[in-house]
Amino acid sequence: MTGGRVDELLDPPLVAALDRLDVLSRKMLRGTRQGERRSRRRGQGMEFADFRPYAPGDDLRFIDWNIYGRIERLFLRLFLEEEDLSLVVAVDASASMGFGRPGKFDVARRIAMSLAYVGLVNQHRVTLAAMRDGGAERLDGLRGRRKAGEAAGWLLSQSASGTLDFAASCRAIASGRQGRGVVVLVGDFLVREGLEQGLQSLAGRGWDVFALQVLAPEEIDPGAHGITGDLRLVDVEAGEDVEVTVSEALLRRHRERLQAHNARLRELCTRLGARHLSIDTREDLPRLMLESLRRGGLLR
């Protein structure tokens, strides 16, 4: 099996479960049309794979109207891309990801390893990227199960440090290869600017973008995790501080502002044809991979 450093990131039972999964792309190949299978690029065709319930933002051309006529529910046709699929798993490796218990970066690294493993065992071309300091450190050209150890070693070599210029990092990822495939962005997405530009730069190049937001419980409910009293909160990346006297009202407004930010992220993803899933670091990884991401249409 994989052995080696993969075990440092993934439990063997999870690895066994991941062997049965594959990555799904919502994007059709160029020239394909709604519900048709006639087009094969470079001698390869598209194979119908599955149905999934329609979600806002999905391409309306893939709705199966026959099913709708029978049961009056919208389902989307999913196709298996027969050409080799590019899977880019980009992890936010900025300093803010080092926050939380367990650390967000550790969780993100394990998720990235899980997704990369799924891609490798399905012979997709897998790229790992670490977004940091306005760029993206990449590990390209991974294909096949035997590369899992290399991927794990690379991920383990990364650490949460520096700052994140989300737009610049996304542009760096997008410029690496013409988009045809899936980009999974794993991070906290707690950025003040560049969110739309970054996502636009990927979606605009044809990538099927999946934004997997990982937040620590301390960020979701700081009042329950020791954020009380008169504090000077220091932004670990920007270095700027905010003086607060924590009260119930302030915590309520913090929750409202966080929810508003997440809602904006979700709305942005929908508008750009991307998908979004938000989890906290306490989420069980097997459950995330085997249930949540399958429900989210990233895996099957």
Add this chain to the structure above:
Amino acid sequence: MSLLSPLAGLVLLASVVVPLVSLYVLRLHRERRTVSSTLAWERRTEDLRANVPFQRLRPSLLLLLQLLLLALLALAVAQPVLRGLGTAAGRTILMIDASASMATRDEVSGQTRLERARALAVERARALQGGGLLALSAPEIMVIAFAQSPQVVVPFTTSLARIEQGIEAVSQTDERTCLAPALELARAHQAGRRGEDEGAASASPAVIELFSDGAIGDAAEATPRGRESVVWSRVGRADTANTGLSAAGCERAGEDADGLDTFAALRNFGATPAGLRLELRAGSRVVAVTPQPVQVPGASATQGAGERRVVFADLDVGSERLLRWTVSPGDALAADDVAHAVVRQARPLRLALVGQDDSLRSLLEALSPASLVTLDVAGGVEAMRKDPGWADGFDAVVWVGDPPAAVDRGRWLLFGRPPAMPGLHPFGEPGRDFARAWRTEHPTLRQCNLNELVVQRVHRLAAESGWTTLIEGGRSPLALAGRTGAGFAIVCPFEPGDSNWPFQRSFVNFTAQSLELLAGLGEVAGETSIEPGEMIRVRLPDRATQPMVQPPLGAAEPMVFREGEAAWGPARRAGAYRISWTDARGQSAERWVAVNLLDEAECRVAAPERLSLGGQRIEAGGGSTTLEIWPFALALAVALLLLEWWVYHQRAAR
């Protein structure tokens, strides 16, 4: 608005504002905590607490409210009072009117005006002096009581006890109000203090606070000077009516030594007619009353006070020497509801005529005097040179032509160029004149019609307030009466031959009545009836000793006795004063002097709304002296405190 404790307020403000602002400059010590992002945290720009230096002072609603709160507290501590009167700064002179009208009992509290004025003055003194609970220094206050003459009750002092004691000691008089001498007295004392404080900053004149009902007869002469500030606290009511006696007198009824004619004038200052009863007593015996109320018309703007005269003729008063008229019903001012007169003893006149005037000589001879000495002017001058008290030997001296050298002793009826007398000032050239108005109620002018009187050559005179103008001419007085030191004179500044008067009956009446008046004065060196505020002077028989005076109120007092004349006074209250002495045989003897309040200005008791002092208008300060502002400032501070508390908790709850 004035501050009673301005320094205390400033000290509070200065001592608290700086620490308060410092608290806002200090920062709160906050624990440093690293977070992944401050994206969801709201920036808080205002601290609710602070304990670490320093930060830039930022605009803060809480700070503003707290500064306002402090300002209000400081204002409250400074004890602001709002008043129409004066200021607490520098020196203050409290001038209390103690004249006759101040005895009017028309205050809501049942007090007389003087009692109310004293209470207001005490209140004001406390406000100025000790009213500031936290006042560090007290202003100096002087108290002057004034009526006909002023009196310093308390000189400049900072002792509140002395001031209160002095104010309470101001006693009621029945004198007329003379404000001008009181102002002069105040100026003199201020000048003295400025001399003491030479070089000091307190050169500004003191504020004069006047506590009066505004019935001031010499208001036109009492002119504030330069930077003098006079504020007036009015007492009394504007709608108070008054009735009383404006004149009273008696005379022998012709040749009948026992019969007595009396007359009295009833006066009504109210707007509506009044029915008044008049009772006359001789000693303790009622000798006459009006059978029914005398209807006295109300006052009018053109005619002034309404007046009616009552004559009781041919009365038998026996041996009684003192008459007393009483008006009923009584009213707010009691002093003018009673008048007294002294019945003089009937005896033939001893007269002297100096100068050549046949009409006068005939007239004097017709009066059947006990003696009539006639001299020419040179003879009169020589007689006076030899004996300065020559005139005292007569009941009256009639002088025509060039004036005598001195008229300070004796009783005089002077015709022609007047001698130099205090209070009479010649001016201009002699000229033609006529009788414009005359005092019909005066004893010398009863039954006199002067409509036809024309004088070809009158010496022009200007008279001061001590003189009574009997006949007013078109340009200057034609007859005056007044005191001349120890004597008394009726002055006609023209010779009878220069007028058509000798051919009129009024000349006979005037001359005869003037001589009767002058002769009657012989019993009292001055007048048988004097006004309050004047000295009582009595010429006593030779070898009289131990003269005493018994005022209507109070205990008997010894009189000053010199050169045959006993003096006491001034007689401040109206009423009958009993003069007693021991004669040469060691027996007790007595006389009476009547002191009557007949002054119109004092009897017109309706307190005016404004006062005109020498043309300078002064508005009444009203019945209350102060409105204390500090309770309102304190209440506002409490309201602001609640608002500040609410804002604080709103912020704390964020």
